[in-house]
Amino acid sequence: MGGDGLKPPADVRLRGFAERVAVAAALQWIDARARRLAAEEVDIGAAAGRVLAAPLAAPADVPPAECAARDGFAVRAGDTLGGSDYDPAVLTLADAGDPLAPGSAAPLVAGAALPPGADAVLPFEQGQAKGRRVEIFAPVAAGAGIVRRAQQARAGAVLLDQGHVLQPKDIGLLIALGIERVRVVRRPRVALVVAAPKAAVGPARDANEPMLQRLIARDGGMVAALATGVAGQAAMAAGMAAPEADLILVAGRSGTGGDDVAPAALAERGRLAIHGIALRPGGSTGIGEIRGVPVILLPGEPLACLCAYEMFAGRLLRLCGGRDPDLPHRRCEGELQGKIVSTIGFVEVWQVQLSGRIAKPLAAPEEGGLAAALRANGFVIVPAALEGWAPGARVRVYLYGKEAEA
Amino acid sequence: MGGDGLKPPADVRLRGFAERVAVAAALQWIDARARRLAAEEVDIGAAAGRVLAAPLAAPADVPPAECAARDGFAVRAGDTLGGSDYDPAVLTLADAGDPLAPGSAAPLVAGAALPPGADAVLPFEQGQAKGRRVEIFAPVAAGAGIVRRAQQARAGAVLLDQGHVLQPKDIGLLIALGIERVRVVRRPRVALVVAAPKAAVGPARDANEPMLQRLIARDGGMVAALATGVAGQAAMAAGMAAPEADLILVAGRSGTGGDDVAPAALAERGRLAIHGIALRPGGSTGIGEIRGVPVILLPGEPLACLCAYEMFAGRLLRLCGGRDPDLPHRRCEGELQGKIVSTIGFVEVWQVQLSGRIAKPLAAPEEGGLAAALRANGFVIVPAALEGWAPGARVRVYLYGKEAEA
Numbered sequence: 001m002g003g004d005g006l007k008p009p010a011d012v013r014l015r016g017f018a019e020r021v022a023v024a025a026a027l028q029w030i031d032a033r034a035r036r037l038a039a040e041e042v043d044i045g046a047a048a049g050r051v052l053a054a055p056l057a058a059p060a061d062v063p064p065a066e067c068a069a070r071d072g073f074a075v076r077a078g079d080t081l082g083g084s085d086y087d088p089a090v091l092t093l094a095d096a097g098d099p100l101a102p103g104s105a106a107p108l109v110a111g112a113a114l115p116p117g118a119d120a121v122l123p124f125e126q127g128q129a130k131g132r133r134v135e136i137f138a139p140v141a142a143g144a145g146i147v148r149r150a151q152q153a154r155a156g157a158v159l160l161d162q163g164h165v166l167q168p169k170d171i172g173l174l175i176a177l178g179i180e181r182v183r184v185v186r187r188p189r190v191a192l193v194v195a196a197p198k199a200a201v202g203p204a205r206d207a208n209e210p211m212l213q214r215l216i217a218r219d220g221g222m223v224a225a226l227a228t229g230v231a232g233q234a235a236m237a238a239g240m241a242a243p244e245a246d247l248i249l250v251a252g253r254s255g256t257g258g259d260d261v262a263p264a265a266l267a268e269r270g271r272l273a274i275h276g277i278a279l280r281p282g283g284s285t286g287i288g289e290i291r292g293v294p295v296i297l298l299p300g301e302p303l304a305c306l307c308a309y310e311m312f313a314g315r316l317l318r319l320c321g322g323r324d325p326d327l328p329h330r331r332c333e334g335e336l337q338g339k340i341v342s343t344i345g346f347v348e349v350w351q352v353q354l355s356g357r358i359a360k361p362l363a364a365p366e367e368g369g370l371a372a373a374l375r376a377n378g379f380v381i382v383p384a385a386l387e388g389w390a391p392g393a394r395v396r397v398y399l400y401g402k403e404a405e406a
Numbered sequence: 407m408g409g410d411g412l413k414p415p416a417d418v419r420l421r422g423f424a425e426r427v428a429v430a431a432a433l434q435w436i437d438a439r440a441r442r443l444a445a446e447e448v449d450i451g452a453a454a455g456r457v458l459a460a461p462l463a464a465p466a467d468v469p470p471a472e473c474a475a476r477d478g479f480a481v482r483a484g485d486t487l488g489g490s491d492y493d494p495a496v497l498t499l500a501d502a503g504d505p506l507a508p509g510s511a512a513p514l515v516a517g518a519a520l521p522p523g524a525d526a527v528l529p530f531e532q533g534q535a536k537g538r539r540v541e542i543f544a545p546v547a548a549g550a551g552i553v554r555r556a557q558q559a560r561a562g563a564v565l566l567d568q569g570h571v572l573q574p575k576d577i578g579l580l581i582a583l584g585i586e587r588v589r590v591v592r593r594p595r596v597a598l599v600v601a602a603p604k605a606a607v608g609p610a611r612d613a614n615e616p617m618l619q620r621l622i623a624r625d626g627g628m629v630a631a632l633a634t635g636v637a638g639q640a641a642m643a644a645g646m647a648a649p650e651a652d653l654i655l656v657a658g659r660s661g662t663g664g665d666d667v668a669p670a671a672l673a674e675r676g677r678l679a680i681h682g683i684a685l686r687p688g689g690s691t692g693i694g695e696i697r698g699v700p701v702i703l704l705p706g707e708p709l710a711c712l713c714a715y716e717m718f719a720g721r722l723l724r725l726c727g728g729r730d731p732d733l734p735h736r737r738c739e740g741e742l743q744g745k746i747v748s749t750i751g752f753v754e755v756w757q758v759q760l761s762g763r764i765a766k767p768l769a770a771p772e773e774g775g776l777a778a779a780l781r782a783n784g785f786v787i788v789p790a791a792l793e794g795w796a797p798g799a800r801v802r803v804y805l806y807g808k809e810a811e812a
Contacts (some may be wrong), residue, residue: 014532111607125422201517302578
């Protein structure tokens with residue numbers, strides 16, 4: 001409980017936020033509490049997207065023996081000398097399982113161990129088997145078409161570093177290298193509590209749960225407990241009782257309206273450390289903890305919910321999961337079409353439409369602008385120290401739909 | 407069946423590829439046969455990552471009525487004139503459900519409809535309710551804190567274009583706008599046939615299925631039929647009988663070894679149009695069709711399998727699903743450390759390790775280099791017309807782990 005010098009926020013319902021915590025201070029709070037989770041061992045076939053909890057070493061020499069680099073005939077290179085289209089060298093077909101006698105050729109597939117005695121692999125297209133007779137149309141040098149034992153890695157050599165996110169490619173390669181199981185960082189378990197939609201403000205259906213489910217999966221988390229349609233303070237507090245969770249996320253009822261019960265419920269159950277952040281949209285975000293488990297209260301308006309998730313919850317998830325904490329979005333530089341006016345002291349997230357290099361700001365954060373935001377294919381973040389940008393300014397655009405995924 | 411001028415490839419087992427089809431010709435074959443699938447209607451909550459099959463229009467004005475842009479007091483702006491911290495204007499607390507009488511203020515939450523009579527919303531922090539008395543500390547202009555009816559979109563206005571890939575953000579916004587269901591392109595159904603590992607070449611466990619499952623999901627496809635451990639030609643042919651599939655993918659047994667039965671099985675069931683492509687790795691890829699359904703035979707060696715998937719199968723999947731056919735990997739420019747020597751006429755895919763701007767080529771494609779490839783965080787593609795690049799050349803690097811995902 002604390003030691004962070006923050007005084008408990010007051011109940012802001014029907015009062016508004018008299019003070020707001022800087023985004024940088026909220027991030028500091030989060031970073032101080034995020035702990036990389038423990039390791040678990042999983043089957044390699046289910047490990048794509050997971051984060052290595054320890055360096056991964058080769059279990060044996062790769063390859064374990066001298067083997068063929070391509071489909072072809074295993075030969076003794078000396079036997080192929082002088083072979084040509086017009087005057088082929090003639091060898092006797094042998095079985096790849098036996099040691100290769102002088103004057104013979106054994107067909108084998110890429111990756112297969114070389115039979116003792118062979119010192120080269122001739123591609124099939126440079127030879128021709130007719131019954132037991134193999135004609136060789138080109139000489140091959142000793143060592144050609146062969147991968148030496150341990151040429152790729154010695155037993156015990158580190159193949160992949162701790163913290164590496166396993167790609168589909170890696171899974172295929174690791175299985176081929178004989179790896180069966182890997183130690184990865186446990187996936188953060190999220191308790192997701194979704195408030196009932198406010199009757200006064202639109203559709204009865206909750207907009208945030210499907211969005212958050214997808215974002216949580218993107219950041220490597222799993223929803224381990226889900227409560228939806230939560231309204232009163234008691235139900236909200238009950239939803240936050242999730243002893244197994246590594247992170248509690250609440251969507252909705254975080255604001256300054258009379259029915260915004262989430263902050264009070266968190267204060268009742270644990271500690272509301274921060275409420276009201278100098279962020280637009282997403283300013284009604286609350287942050288705290290229940291018995292050491294971080295809790296983030298996200299606004300119910302979907303664009304504010306998204307913004308608060310991206311700024312705070314996603315970062316916490318990625319840190320717990322051992323991932324790069326930075327926003328996972330692809331970035332590019334854009335040139336601003338039109339100006340952006342932002343309040344000093346506030347971090348503002350503006351939706352933009354990027355066409356080529358031109359970034360066109362859409363609705364201002366406080367205008368809501370849900371339909372306009374649909375047109376956005378990216379966003380820009382105005383730092384707290386700036387009062388915006390003039391037209392033509394070079395800005396960093398974070399692109400939607402191009403995030404790295406877990 | 408055909409009309410593409412390609413003659414059926416010969417059985418290449420124990421013979422090798424006498425001729426190889428250019429990568430460009432193979433892509434042309436694929437592009438000519440890829441058809442965008444039909445539309446289906448799905449619940450908006452399950453639509454993240456899906457592709458819009460038609461433009462999406464606003465079902466009603468957004469917002470449907472004049473509403474609050476922020477939490478606060480609905481007021482008549484004229485009533486707030488002259489209010490200050492020292493001499494607040496005093497209004498009477500009213501209920502937001504009723505028309506707003508002169509001299510009163512009704513609390514409402516962002517997004518709620520403005521009560522008739524009100525023409526502005528004052529943030530809670532600029533007022534204070536004490537019982538039925540509301541003190542106003544600052545004047546507010548008419549129209550402030552308000553979103554006008556249809557300000558964001560008129561009923562029928564196009565919100566998102568056909569072909570748009572729905573992002574998590576979009577799902578939240580669309581639900582908030584009252585959208586319940588959307589028409590999206592059907593997900594391509596893949597029949598995945600995985601050959602039994604070759605006993606001679608390493609672990610008994612198949613390396614490709616988990617890799618391909620993940621890649622197919624990335625490209626928006628779903629595995630609708632799965633056969634694993636397939637060995638003989640009859641079993642291979644039976645695995646290809648997948649009447650519901652939009653695409654048949656076979657992994658393994660595509661090469662020139664005696665037990666490479668996939669090409670023969672395809673020729674038996676339908677048509678093997680292309681076998682042997684001027685691509686490294688992945689040269690033993692086969693392409694054809696069974697009753698109009700495209701079939702791609704991928705090599706069994708995992709790096710070759712990956713490369714052939716990325717070059718051909720992924721593109722076909724993305725085209726069928728209405729997506730951008732280009733490789734989904736994030737790209738960046740790198741400066742080559744060391745040279746790359748490539749064969750003219752062959753497209754070669756080289757694994758590289760990118761550090762900052764420096765791209766270091768790892769093992770050459772024909773060397774296999776599974777362990778080296780694990781170190782790769784990207785790849786470069788040497789076009790058929792080039793014989794490689796000199797050290798220091800500027801090359802386009804495709805990055806692993808940064809793909810756009812469905």
